[in-house]
Amino acid sequence: MNASKELRIGLIGTGFMGRTHSNGYKRVGDFFPKLAYRPVLQAVCSRNLEKVTDFAQQWGYASVETDWQALIARDDIDAIDICTPNEWHAEIALAAAAAGKMILCEKPLARTLPEAEAMVAAVEKAGVRNTVWYNYRRLPAVTLAKQIIDSGQLGRIFHYRANFLQDWTINANLSQGGGNWRMDVASAGSGVTGDLLAHCIDTALWLNGSIRDVSAVTETFIKERVHEQTGELTAVGIDDACLFHCHFENGSLGLFESTRYARGHKALYTFEINGEHASIRWDLHDLNRLEYFDHRDASALRGWRSIHVTDGEHPYLSQWWVPGLGLGYEHSFVHQVADFLKSLETDEPCHPTFLDALQTQRVCQAVLDSAATRSWQNTGIYEAVQ
Numbered sequence: 001m002n003a004s005k006e007l008r009i010g011l012i013g014t015g016f017m018g019r020t021h022s023n024g025y026k027r028v029g030d031f032f033p034k035l036a037y038r039p040v041l042q043a044v045c046s047r048n049l050e051k052v053t054d055f056a057q058q059w060g061y062a063s064v065e066t067d068w069q070a071l072i073a074r075d076d077i078d079a080i081d082i083c084t085p086n087e088w089h090a091e092i093a094l095a096a097a098a099a100g101k102m103i104l105c106e107k108p109l110a111r112t113l114p115e116a117e118a119m120v121a122a123v124e125k126a127g128v129r130n131t132v133w134y135n136y137r138r139l140p141a142v143t144l145a146k147q148i149i150d151s152g153q154l155g156r157i158f159h160y161r162a163n164f165l166q167d168w169t170i171n172a173n174l175s176q177g178g179g180n181w182r183m184d185v186a187s188a189g190s191g192v193t194g195d196l197l198a199h200c201i202d203t204a205l206w207l208n209g210s211i212r213d214v215s216a217v218t219e220t221f222i223k224e225r226v227h228e229q230t231g232e233l234t235a236v237g238i239d240d241a242c243l244f245h246c247h248f249e250n251g252s253l254g255l256f257e258s259t260r261y262a263r264g265h266k267a268l269y270t271f272e273i274n275g276e277h278a279s280i281r282w283d284l285h286d287l288n289r290l291e292y293f294d295h296r297d298a299s300a301l302r303g304w305r306s307i308h309v310t311d312g313e314h315p316y317l318s319q320w321w322v323p324g325l326g327l328g329y330e331h332s333f334v335h336q337v338a339d340f341l342k343s344l345e346t347d348e349p350c351h352p353t354f355l356d357a358l359q360t361q362r363v364c365q366a367v368l369d370s371a372a373t374r375s376w377q378n379t380g381i382y383e384a385v386q
């Protein structure tokens with residue numbers, strides 16, 4: 001049966017993330033036909049009229065706005081999707097919550113901890129449904145890792161290790177600001193910590209529980225870059241690389257590394273978890289596989305299993321093709337939309353909520369503070385992330 005209830009989306013931002021989310025909205029009904037709700041691409045908003053009109057035509061949005069406040073004021077919009085540079089997340093979310101709109105916010109939740117706290121307070125006060133697009137949770141192999149860990153098969157966890165490596169900012173002539181807002185601390189809030197490690201931290205909190213304290217080091221390899229707004233060589237305020245280690249509340253040790261200076265790596269997100277009985281590892285470049293080692297296997301046959309996570313009984317897979325055929329990056333966004341729509345039916349939160357993402361923000365802040373002060377920092381996490 002086709003979904004009968006509408007969720008009218010107002011998308012803000014037409015960049016890379018605007019495309020991934022739009023694709024999610026468009027595909028979800030074809031592959032999750034039993035959901036009661038269906039997204040309606042009601043309006044898209046961006047400052048440049050020509051660009052936003054082109055985007056609306058390409059992706060099938062019914063109307064355009066060039067002023068996000070006008071979009072929020074519309075009564076034919078149920079949910080605001082924030083795909084802007086990080087500097088706008090808090091202001092838009094506060095206004096959307098005050099207008100009673102549901103909010104789907106791109107990660108990281110905010111530039112800073114105070115902004116993130118204000119966003120959580122706003123959605124709680126308004127009682128509006130909210131979620132943050134930490135999309136990697138919704139790749140089938142990562143969700144399977146969660147199921148295996150929750151089943152207790154790993155036993156006591158000793159180690160959690162994660163990397164997110166890229167190489168796209170090595171060029172010293174790359175500017176900051178404008179289209180390169182990720183390079184501008186005023187716009188992004190931080191560098192790899194908020195952009196890449198935030199993914200690793202979200203997954204880690206979800207899979208392995210709270211992080212108590214951290215010790216970090218950051219580096220900015222190229223100290224000055226031309227700023228798009230002024231045309232002048234300006235100090236770079238973001239972290240180009242960040243390493244930290246930490247204690248999890250469950251007693252395990254964590255080791256995290258992220259950089260945009262790892263020549264040869266484009267988006268190498270990997271994690272490995274070592275438990276008393278078994279270990280798990282995963283690699284975004286081979287995203288349909290989950291590797292699993294179980295010490296309880298017969299010793300002659302013991303070894304790393306490479307599980308191709310494409311079977312009908314694997315997470316989300318029953319909705320797609322036949323066993324053996326893989327999914328891609330874009331499917332994580334389709335799954336996030338499906339889970340959000342399902343949460344409207346069940347009236348359950350769609351995790352990670354703003355409150356969950358606030359815990360990730362706490363770890364990011366502790367990491368940056370630790371690097372700045374060369375000292376261990378408590379994260380102050382007070383809520384279990386779901």
Ligand code: SOE
Nearest residue numbers: 016107166182195196199267
């Ligand atoms: C940065 O290059 C980036 O696009 C991040 O902003 C995304 O969150 C990550 O998934 C891929 O890399």
